[in-house]
Amino acid sequence: MILFHLAWLHGASATWAADFVIYQKQAKKILPKVGIENQIYLPLIEFLQMLDLPYSESISAGYVNISVGKSTIKLTKDKATVQVNEASVGLLAPVVVAANRWLVSPDFISKVLNRVLPEKIVIGGSGNRFLIGPGSFNRFEVKGVAGQQRSIIVIQMMAPAEVQARREESKVTLAFGNTPIDSSKEDYQYKDELVNSIIFEDSSTATQLVVQLADKTLQSKVTHLPSQKVYLLEVTRQTSATSGPEGVIPPAVAATTAQNRRKWQHITIDAGHGGTDRGALIKEGLFEKDVTLAIAKRLRWGLQSAMGIDIVLTRFTDQTLSLEERAQAANSAQSDLFLSIHVGNWSQPQESGSYAYVSKLTSLEDSTSEKKDESDKVASIRFVPWEQAQLRSLDWSTRLAEILQAEMNRTLNGGNSSPTFRYAPLKLLSSLAMPAVLLEIGNASEPQFRNTISDPQFQNSVAATILAALEKFRPLYEKP
Numbered sequence: 001m002i003l004f005h006l007a008w009l010h011g012a013s014a015t016w017a018a019d020f021v022i023y024q025k026q027a028k029k030i031l032p033k034v035g036i037e038n039q040i041y042l043p044l045i046e047f048l049q050m051l052d053l054p055y056s057e058s059i060s061a062g063y064v065n066i067s068v069g070k071s072t073i074k075l076t077k078d079k080a081t082v083q084v085n086e087a088s089v090g091l092l093a094p095v096v097v098a099a100n101r102w103l104v105s106p107d108f109i110s111k112v113l114n115r116v117l118p119e120k121i122v123i124g125g126s127g128n129r130f131l132i133g134p135g136s137f138n139r140f141e142v143k144g145v146a147g148q149q150r151s152i153i154v155i156q157m158m159a160p161a162e163v164q165a166r167r168e169e170s171k172v173t174l175a176f177g178n179t180p181i182d183s184s185k186e187d188y189q190y191k192d193e194l195v196n197s198i199i200f201e202d203s204s205t206a207t208q209l210v211v212q213l214a215d216k217t218l219q220s221k222v223t224h225l226p227s228q229k230v231y232l233l234e235v236t237r238q239t240s241a242t243s244g245p246e247g248v249i250p251p252a253v254a255a256t257t258a259q260n261r262r263k264w265q266h267i268t269i270d271a272g273h274g275g276t277d278r279g280a281l282i283k284e285g286l287f288e289k290d291v292t293l294a295i296a297k298r299l300r301w302g303l304q305s306a307m308g309i310d311i312v313l314t315r316f317t318d319q320t321l322s323l324e325e326r327a328q329a330a331n332s333a334q335s336d337l338f339l340s341i342h343v344g345n346w347s348q349p350q351e352s353g354s355y356a357y358v359s360k361l362t363s364l365e366d367s368t369s370e371k372k373d374e375s376d377k378v379a380s381i382r383f384v385p386w387e388q389a390q391l392r393s394l395d396w397s398t399r400l401a402e403i404l405q406a407e408m409n410r411t412l413n414g415g416n417s418s419p420t421f422r423y424a425p426l427k428l429l430s431s432l433a434m435p436a437v438l439l440e441i442g443n444a445s446e447p448q449f450r451n452t453i454s455d456p457q458f459q460n461s462v463a464a465t466i467l468a469a470l471e472k473f474r475p476l477y478e479k480p
């Protein structure tokens with residue numbers, strides 16, 4: 001007779017995380033974890049029924065026999081050795097019967113069942129989640145960037161996922177639907193001034209990440225960056241007494257702006273290339289560097305007269321400038337916005353058109369790639385240091401790019417609404433601590449465009465397009 005206690009754990013215990021989660025044919029089922037002394041057990045018969053495997057058992061005679069095709073598995077009560085056809089396989093703990101229930105240690109799946117099943121059961125990195133049938137688990141990592149008035153929680157998915165965000169009181173829920181999700185942690189042990197906890201909750205009806213905010217007056221907003229498989233949860237504290245209509249204008253503060261200042265004072269326009277770096281050849285004696293400078297100057301004039309703000313150019317002349325020098329100039333001037341002007345140069349004519357680019361942040365995880373141990377992955381999502389600068393403004397950069405793209409589609413792309421802004425791992429943008437977008441106007445490899453881009457009238461229309469976009473973006477960003 002063994003001494004035992006049964007624990008039906010439903011997140012109540014800190015030592016043992018929730019239950020076993022079994023994904024099968026788009027459905028999700030839960031089997032309780034049974035803890036006896038220091039061992040976790042899986043209810044065997046329920047699991048065999050899910051797998052639809054024939055078995056016979058007798059508690060009084062102390063055996064369970066399972067048939068898997070032509071193979072036979074024999075388990076004996078209180079024994080850690082299992083017979084699989086002619087072989088003996090040792091489990092971490094003896095097979096036990098408690099409260100008339102057959103229980104096996106979970107390594108029964110990997111060591112015994114997966115040895116004979118025609119289609120192996122996929123075991124999640126957490127060891128608590130099993131996938132029966134085809135498919136694989138999607139995983140995610142969570143990283144928080146804390147600020148005094150603003151925190152950003154980065155949820156990096158390993159594969160594309162549809163996530164539904166919901167806000168109730170002081171709780172933000174990101175629901176993953178029915179796709180198999182594996183989380184290596186239940187509690188992310190994250191806390192900052194605005195966020196109390198980040199917990200992964202798994203039940204038969206929900207798979208979700210629950211972010212508990214410090215209080216219910218905080219504003220929250222979720223942005224999906226599909227090309228990066230990233231969800232950004234931005235949590236902000238409303239400092240001004242005049243709060244806008246809820247959910248319409250988030251009171252995000254760019255990292256460089258002082259606490260309550262959200263007025264544009266200073267915008268940096270960067271004319272791409274320059275000096276020895278000539279950029280694309282437009283035509284005989286005319287290079288991208290010349291065209292970008294011409295557009296930048298026209299834009300400066302237009303913005304200054306229309307908006308009455310300080311517009312600074314990274315260069316006024318045909319000057320060689322490194323990317324670092326351009327970024328540093330804007331960062332040290334605490335610019336409120338950064339726009340870099342370029343001319344596209346695509347060999348494929350179908351790439352023609354004008355596009356806005358936003359920084360694609362690369363986590364270190366991406367470069368070291370797939371086959372790392374699950375436990376390593378948890379800690380390894382870190383952004384390289386210079387990318388931290390843009391991370392805080394990325395949400396605004398994305399909105400600005402969307403508006404610029406829509407405006408360019410209307411004018412420069414001939415009313416074609418299908419082009420969307422793009423993400424690119426551009427070091428220049430990533431090191432900027434303010435909303436930052438790079439524009440590529442047209443395609444220099446198209447003979448017809450080479451005449452267009454050098455026409456002052458066209459350059460004026462580019463400047464007018466950018467001005468129209470900034471006029472739309474300004475009220476979203478600025479706060480009285």
Ligand SMILES: [Zn+2]
Pocket residue numbers: 272273279280288342343
């Ligand atoms: Zn360029």
